[in-house]
Amino acid sequence: MERKQILRYICIVAIFTIACILVIAFNKFEFNVNYSKNVRLELDLGGSFAIGDIINITSEVYKDEVAIVRSAGNYGETVAITVKDSTDEQNEQLINKVNEKFETNYTVDDLKIYYNSNIKGTDTIKPYVLSSAIAGVLILAFFGIRYRKLGLIKILASVIGTVIGTVILYLALTSIFKMEINEISVASGLAIVIFCLMYMIVTYERMLSEK
Amino acid sequence: MKNNTLKKVTIILLILLISLASFVGIYAKNLNRMKNIMPDYKVGMDFGEIREIRLDIAQDKQTNPEEILNEENYIKSKKIIEKRMEMFRFSEYQIRQDENGYIVIQTYDDDLANNYMQIVAMKGLLQIKDNETNEVIFNNNDIKSAQATVHTERNNYSAACLVLELKDGLKEKLEEISRIYVESENNENETAEENSTNEATTKELAITFDSDNIVSAHFDDEVKQGNLQILSDGKIQIPLNNPTTSQTTLYQYLNEATLIERLINIGNLPIEYEISNENIFSSVLRQEVIQVLAIAVAILIVIAVAYLIIRYKKGLLMGASWLGFIATYLIVLRFTNSVISMNSIIGIAIICIFEYLFLNAVLHNKHNSTFNKILANYSIIGIPMYIIAIAFSFASIIPVSSFGIVLFWGSALMPAYNFIITKNLYSEE
Known part of the structure; x- marks a missing residue:
C-alpha cells in the first residue's frame, strides 16, 4: 500500500514537472526593458527640466509600456528615456509634448537615438553558478549528516528533487503569468528555495523527534 | 512584577x-545646518549612477580588415573585455553586444570606472618592430607572458621594466635580432660630429602599445631607457624609464608597466574598437x-x-x-x-x-x-x-x-x- 502511494506520488510529481518544463519550453519569457533589446532616446534640455515632468510626458506617450527615465551627462543636462521600442510617431509625439511643456523648439533630429541589444541570459546567470554550487553542496552535506537516520539516499533525493521542482515551478509560473524577468528574478527564486529548504528542515526535525 | x-x-x-x-x-549641527550623522546606505548599480561607454568597430580597413570582422572575433572581444573588467575588479557591470559586434558597457560610476573604463576598451596590442621599416618582429602572439618589475642598480637607481617571455622556439630569432639591433661598436671613441652620423646607422627597435610608442630601443648590457636586455633565462627586459632615485617617477612608470603586463597577459582584442560615446546616467x-x-x-x-x-x-x-x-x-x-x-x-x-x-x-x-x-x-x-x-x-x-x-x-x-x-x-x- 505504501509502495503504491509512493509510486502514485512519483507519477504525479513527474507529470507535473513535465507539464512545467513544456510550459517553459513553449512559452517565451518576458524580459524587462533593462534586459531586453531597447531604445534609448536622449535629448539635451540644458538641465532646465524636472524629471517628474518628463516622466509624465513619457507615460502619456508610451502609455502602458515601462519606460526608464534618467538624467544624463556630467551636469544632468540631458534626459535619457529607455523603452523597449519607439516608433517615429512616438518620437514626434515626445518632442511635441516636450516643446509644449518647456516652450522649446526641438525637432526629432535633436533626439539622439541609441539601439541597445539585449543582455544574454547566460551573462545574468553565470555569476551565481559557483556560489550556488558551493551552497548546494554544503546544504546537501548538512541534510545528509543531520538527517542520515531518516535514510541518507531518501533525504538527499528529496532535497534535490524539491529544489529542482521548486525552481521549475517558479520558472513555469513566471512564464505562464508573463511576469517580467528583471534584476530581482534570480534573488526571488533563491528566496523561494531558501524558504522551501527551511520548511523541509521543520518537517525532518519533526520526523527525527518522532523516531 | x-x-x-x-x-x-x-x-x-x-x-x-x-x-x-x-x-x-540622528541630526547634528554641521556648518550651520542640521545634518544626519548616520552613515548613508551604500547603493549598487541598480540604484546608483551608471557610467556607460559605447564601443564601435573602428572603420579603418587597415586596422580592421573585412576578414577579421566575424562572429568568432566579436565573441572573443567580448570575453576579453569581461576578463579585463574582472581583472580591474569591476564588481558590477553589464555588457551588451549586438550581432554586428558593437559593444555597450555599463558599470557603477565611481573612481574605478573613471580611471579604467577607457583602458578596458583598448586593443592591447604590443608590437616590437623595426623603427625604420615598421616591420613587426614580435607581437602579442609571440609573447608567452609579461611581467612588470623594478630593476635596481647598486647605487639605488631604479627603473620600471617590462619583462617579456617569448613563446618556445623564438629564442633563436631573439638572439638573431639582438645581434642586429645593437649600437655599432666601431662608432665608440669617435668625435661628436662623427657620432651624430653613426647614430643613424644604429638599428633601433620601436616598442609600441596600441598606437603609443613606449620606447625606441636597441640591445645593450646596461639598463637605461632605450636599451633592451636579454636576461639569462632568455626573456627580454624593456626599461620604461631611465634609472632614477625618485620614487614618484618610479611608481608612475611601474603603474604603466603593470597595466601593460595585465593587458598582455589577458590577450589583445582581435578587433580594434573606438569609444563612440561615454555618458553618465543618474540614479532611478x-x-x-x-x-x-x-x-x-x-x-x-x-x-x-x-x-x-x-x-x-x-x-x-x-x-x-x-x-x-x-x-x-x-x-x-x-x-x-x-x-x-x-x-x-x-x-x-x-x-x-x-x-x-x-x-x-x-x-x-x-x-x-x-x-x-x-x-x-x-x-x-x-x-x-x-x-x-x-x-x-x-x-x-x-x-x-x-x-x-x-x-x-x-x-x-x-x-x-x-x-x-x-x-x-x-x-x-
Whole structure:
C-alpha cells in the first residue's frame, strides 16, 4: 500500500514537472526593458527640466509600456528615456509634448537615438553558478549528516528533487503569468528555495523527534 | 512584577530610540545646518549612477580588415573585455553586444570606472618592430607572458621594466635580432660630429602599445631607457624609464608597466574598437520614488504588526520587537557598508520575514517550549540561509555578494537581538 502511494506520488510529481518544463519550453519569457533589446532616446534640455515632468510626458506617450527615465551627462543636462521600442510617431509625439511643456523648439533630429541589444541570459546567470554550487553542496552535506537516520539516499533525493521542482515551478509560473524577468528574478527564486529548504528542515526535525 | 514592567518599558524606549535613529536619522549641527550623522546606505548599480561607454568597430580597413570582422572575433572581444573588467575588479557591470559586434558597457560610476573604463576598451596590442621599416618582429602572439618589475642598480637607481617571455622556439630569432639591433661598436671613441652620423646607422627597435610608442630601443648590457636586455633565462627586459632615485617617477612608470603586463597577459582584442560615446546616467531612485516605496513598506509592516496584535495577547510587544529588529538591522547595514542592490532588498525581506515567523512561533508556542528552545530550533531552521549567506558573500560580483552579505548580517544579528531584546520583552520574570 505504501509502495503504491509512493509510486502514485512519483507519477504525479513527474507529470507535473513535465507539464512545467513544456510550459517553459513553449512559452517565451518576458524580459524587462533593462534586459531586453531597447531604445534609448536622449535629448539635451540644458538641465532646465524636472524629471517628474518628463516622466509624465513619457507615460502619456508610451502609455502602458515601462519606460526608464534618467538624467544624463556630467551636469544632468540631458534626459535619457529607455523603452523597449519607439516608433517615429512616438518620437514626434515626445518632442511635441516636450516643446509644449518647456516652450522649446526641438525637432526629432535633436533626439539622439541609441539601439541597445539585449543582455544574454547566460551573462545574468553565470555569476551565481559557483556560489550556488558551493551552497548546494554544503546544504546537501548538512541534510545528509543531520538527517542520515531518516535514510541518507531518501533525504538527499528529496532535497534535490524539491529544489529542482521548486525552481521549475517558479520558472513555469513566471512564464505562464508573463511576469517580467528583471534584476530581482534570480534573488526571488533563491528566496523561494531558501524558504522551501527551511520548511523541509521543520518537517525532518519533526520526523527525527518522532523516531 | 514592577521590575518586569520597568524592564519592558526601558526596552520599548530603547526600541523607539533605535527606530528613530534608523528611520529618521540622528541630526547634528554641521556648518550651520542640521545634518544626519548616520552613515548613508551604500547603493549598487541598480540604484546608483551608471557610467556607460559605447564601443564601435573602428572603420579603418587597415586596422580592421573585412576578414577579421566575424562572429568568432566579436565573441572573443567580448570575453576579453569581461576578463579585463574582472581583472580591474569591476564588481558590477553589464555588457551588451549586438550581432554586428558593437559593444555597450555599463558599470557603477565611481573612481574605478573613471580611471579604467577607457583602458578596458583598448586593443592591447604590443608590437616590437623595426623603427625604420615598421616591420613587426614580435607581437602579442609571440609573447608567452609579461611581467612588470623594478630593476635596481647598486647605487639605488631604479627603473620600471617590462619583462617579456617569448613563446618556445623564438629564442633563436631573439638572439638573431639582438645581434642586429645593437649600437655599432666601431662608432665608440669617435668625435661628436662623427657620432651624430653613426647614430643613424644604429638599428633601433620601436616598442609600441596600441598606437603609443613606449620606447625606441636597441640591445645593450646596461639598463637605461632605450636599451633592451636579454636576461639569462632568455626573456627580454624593456626599461620604461631611465634609472632614477625618485620614487614618484618610479611608481608612475611601474603603474604603466603593470597595466601593460595585465593587458598582455589577458590577450589583445582581435578587433580594434573606438569609444563612440561615454555618458553618465543618474540614479532611478528619486525622492518621490523613495517616498512611495517607504509608504508601501510601512503599510505592509503595519498590517503584519496588526495581525500580531489582533491574534496574540503579547502581539503588541512582539510587534514592537520586530520593528526594533528591522531598525537595528538597517543600522547594521549602514555601518557595515553593505551594498544595497535589488538583490539585497530581497535578502533584507527574507531576514525580516524569517524574524516575523520566529516571533509568530514564540507567540504561538503550542508545545509550551522555552524561549531559548524556540530560538535554538529557528537557528537550525535557518541553516540553509546561513550557508547561502556565506557562499554568496565571497562572490566578486556585487549583485551576488550583496545578497549574501545582507543575509549574513541579518543571520548574525537575529540570535543576538532576540536573546537580548525579544527574550526580555517576552519573559514574565
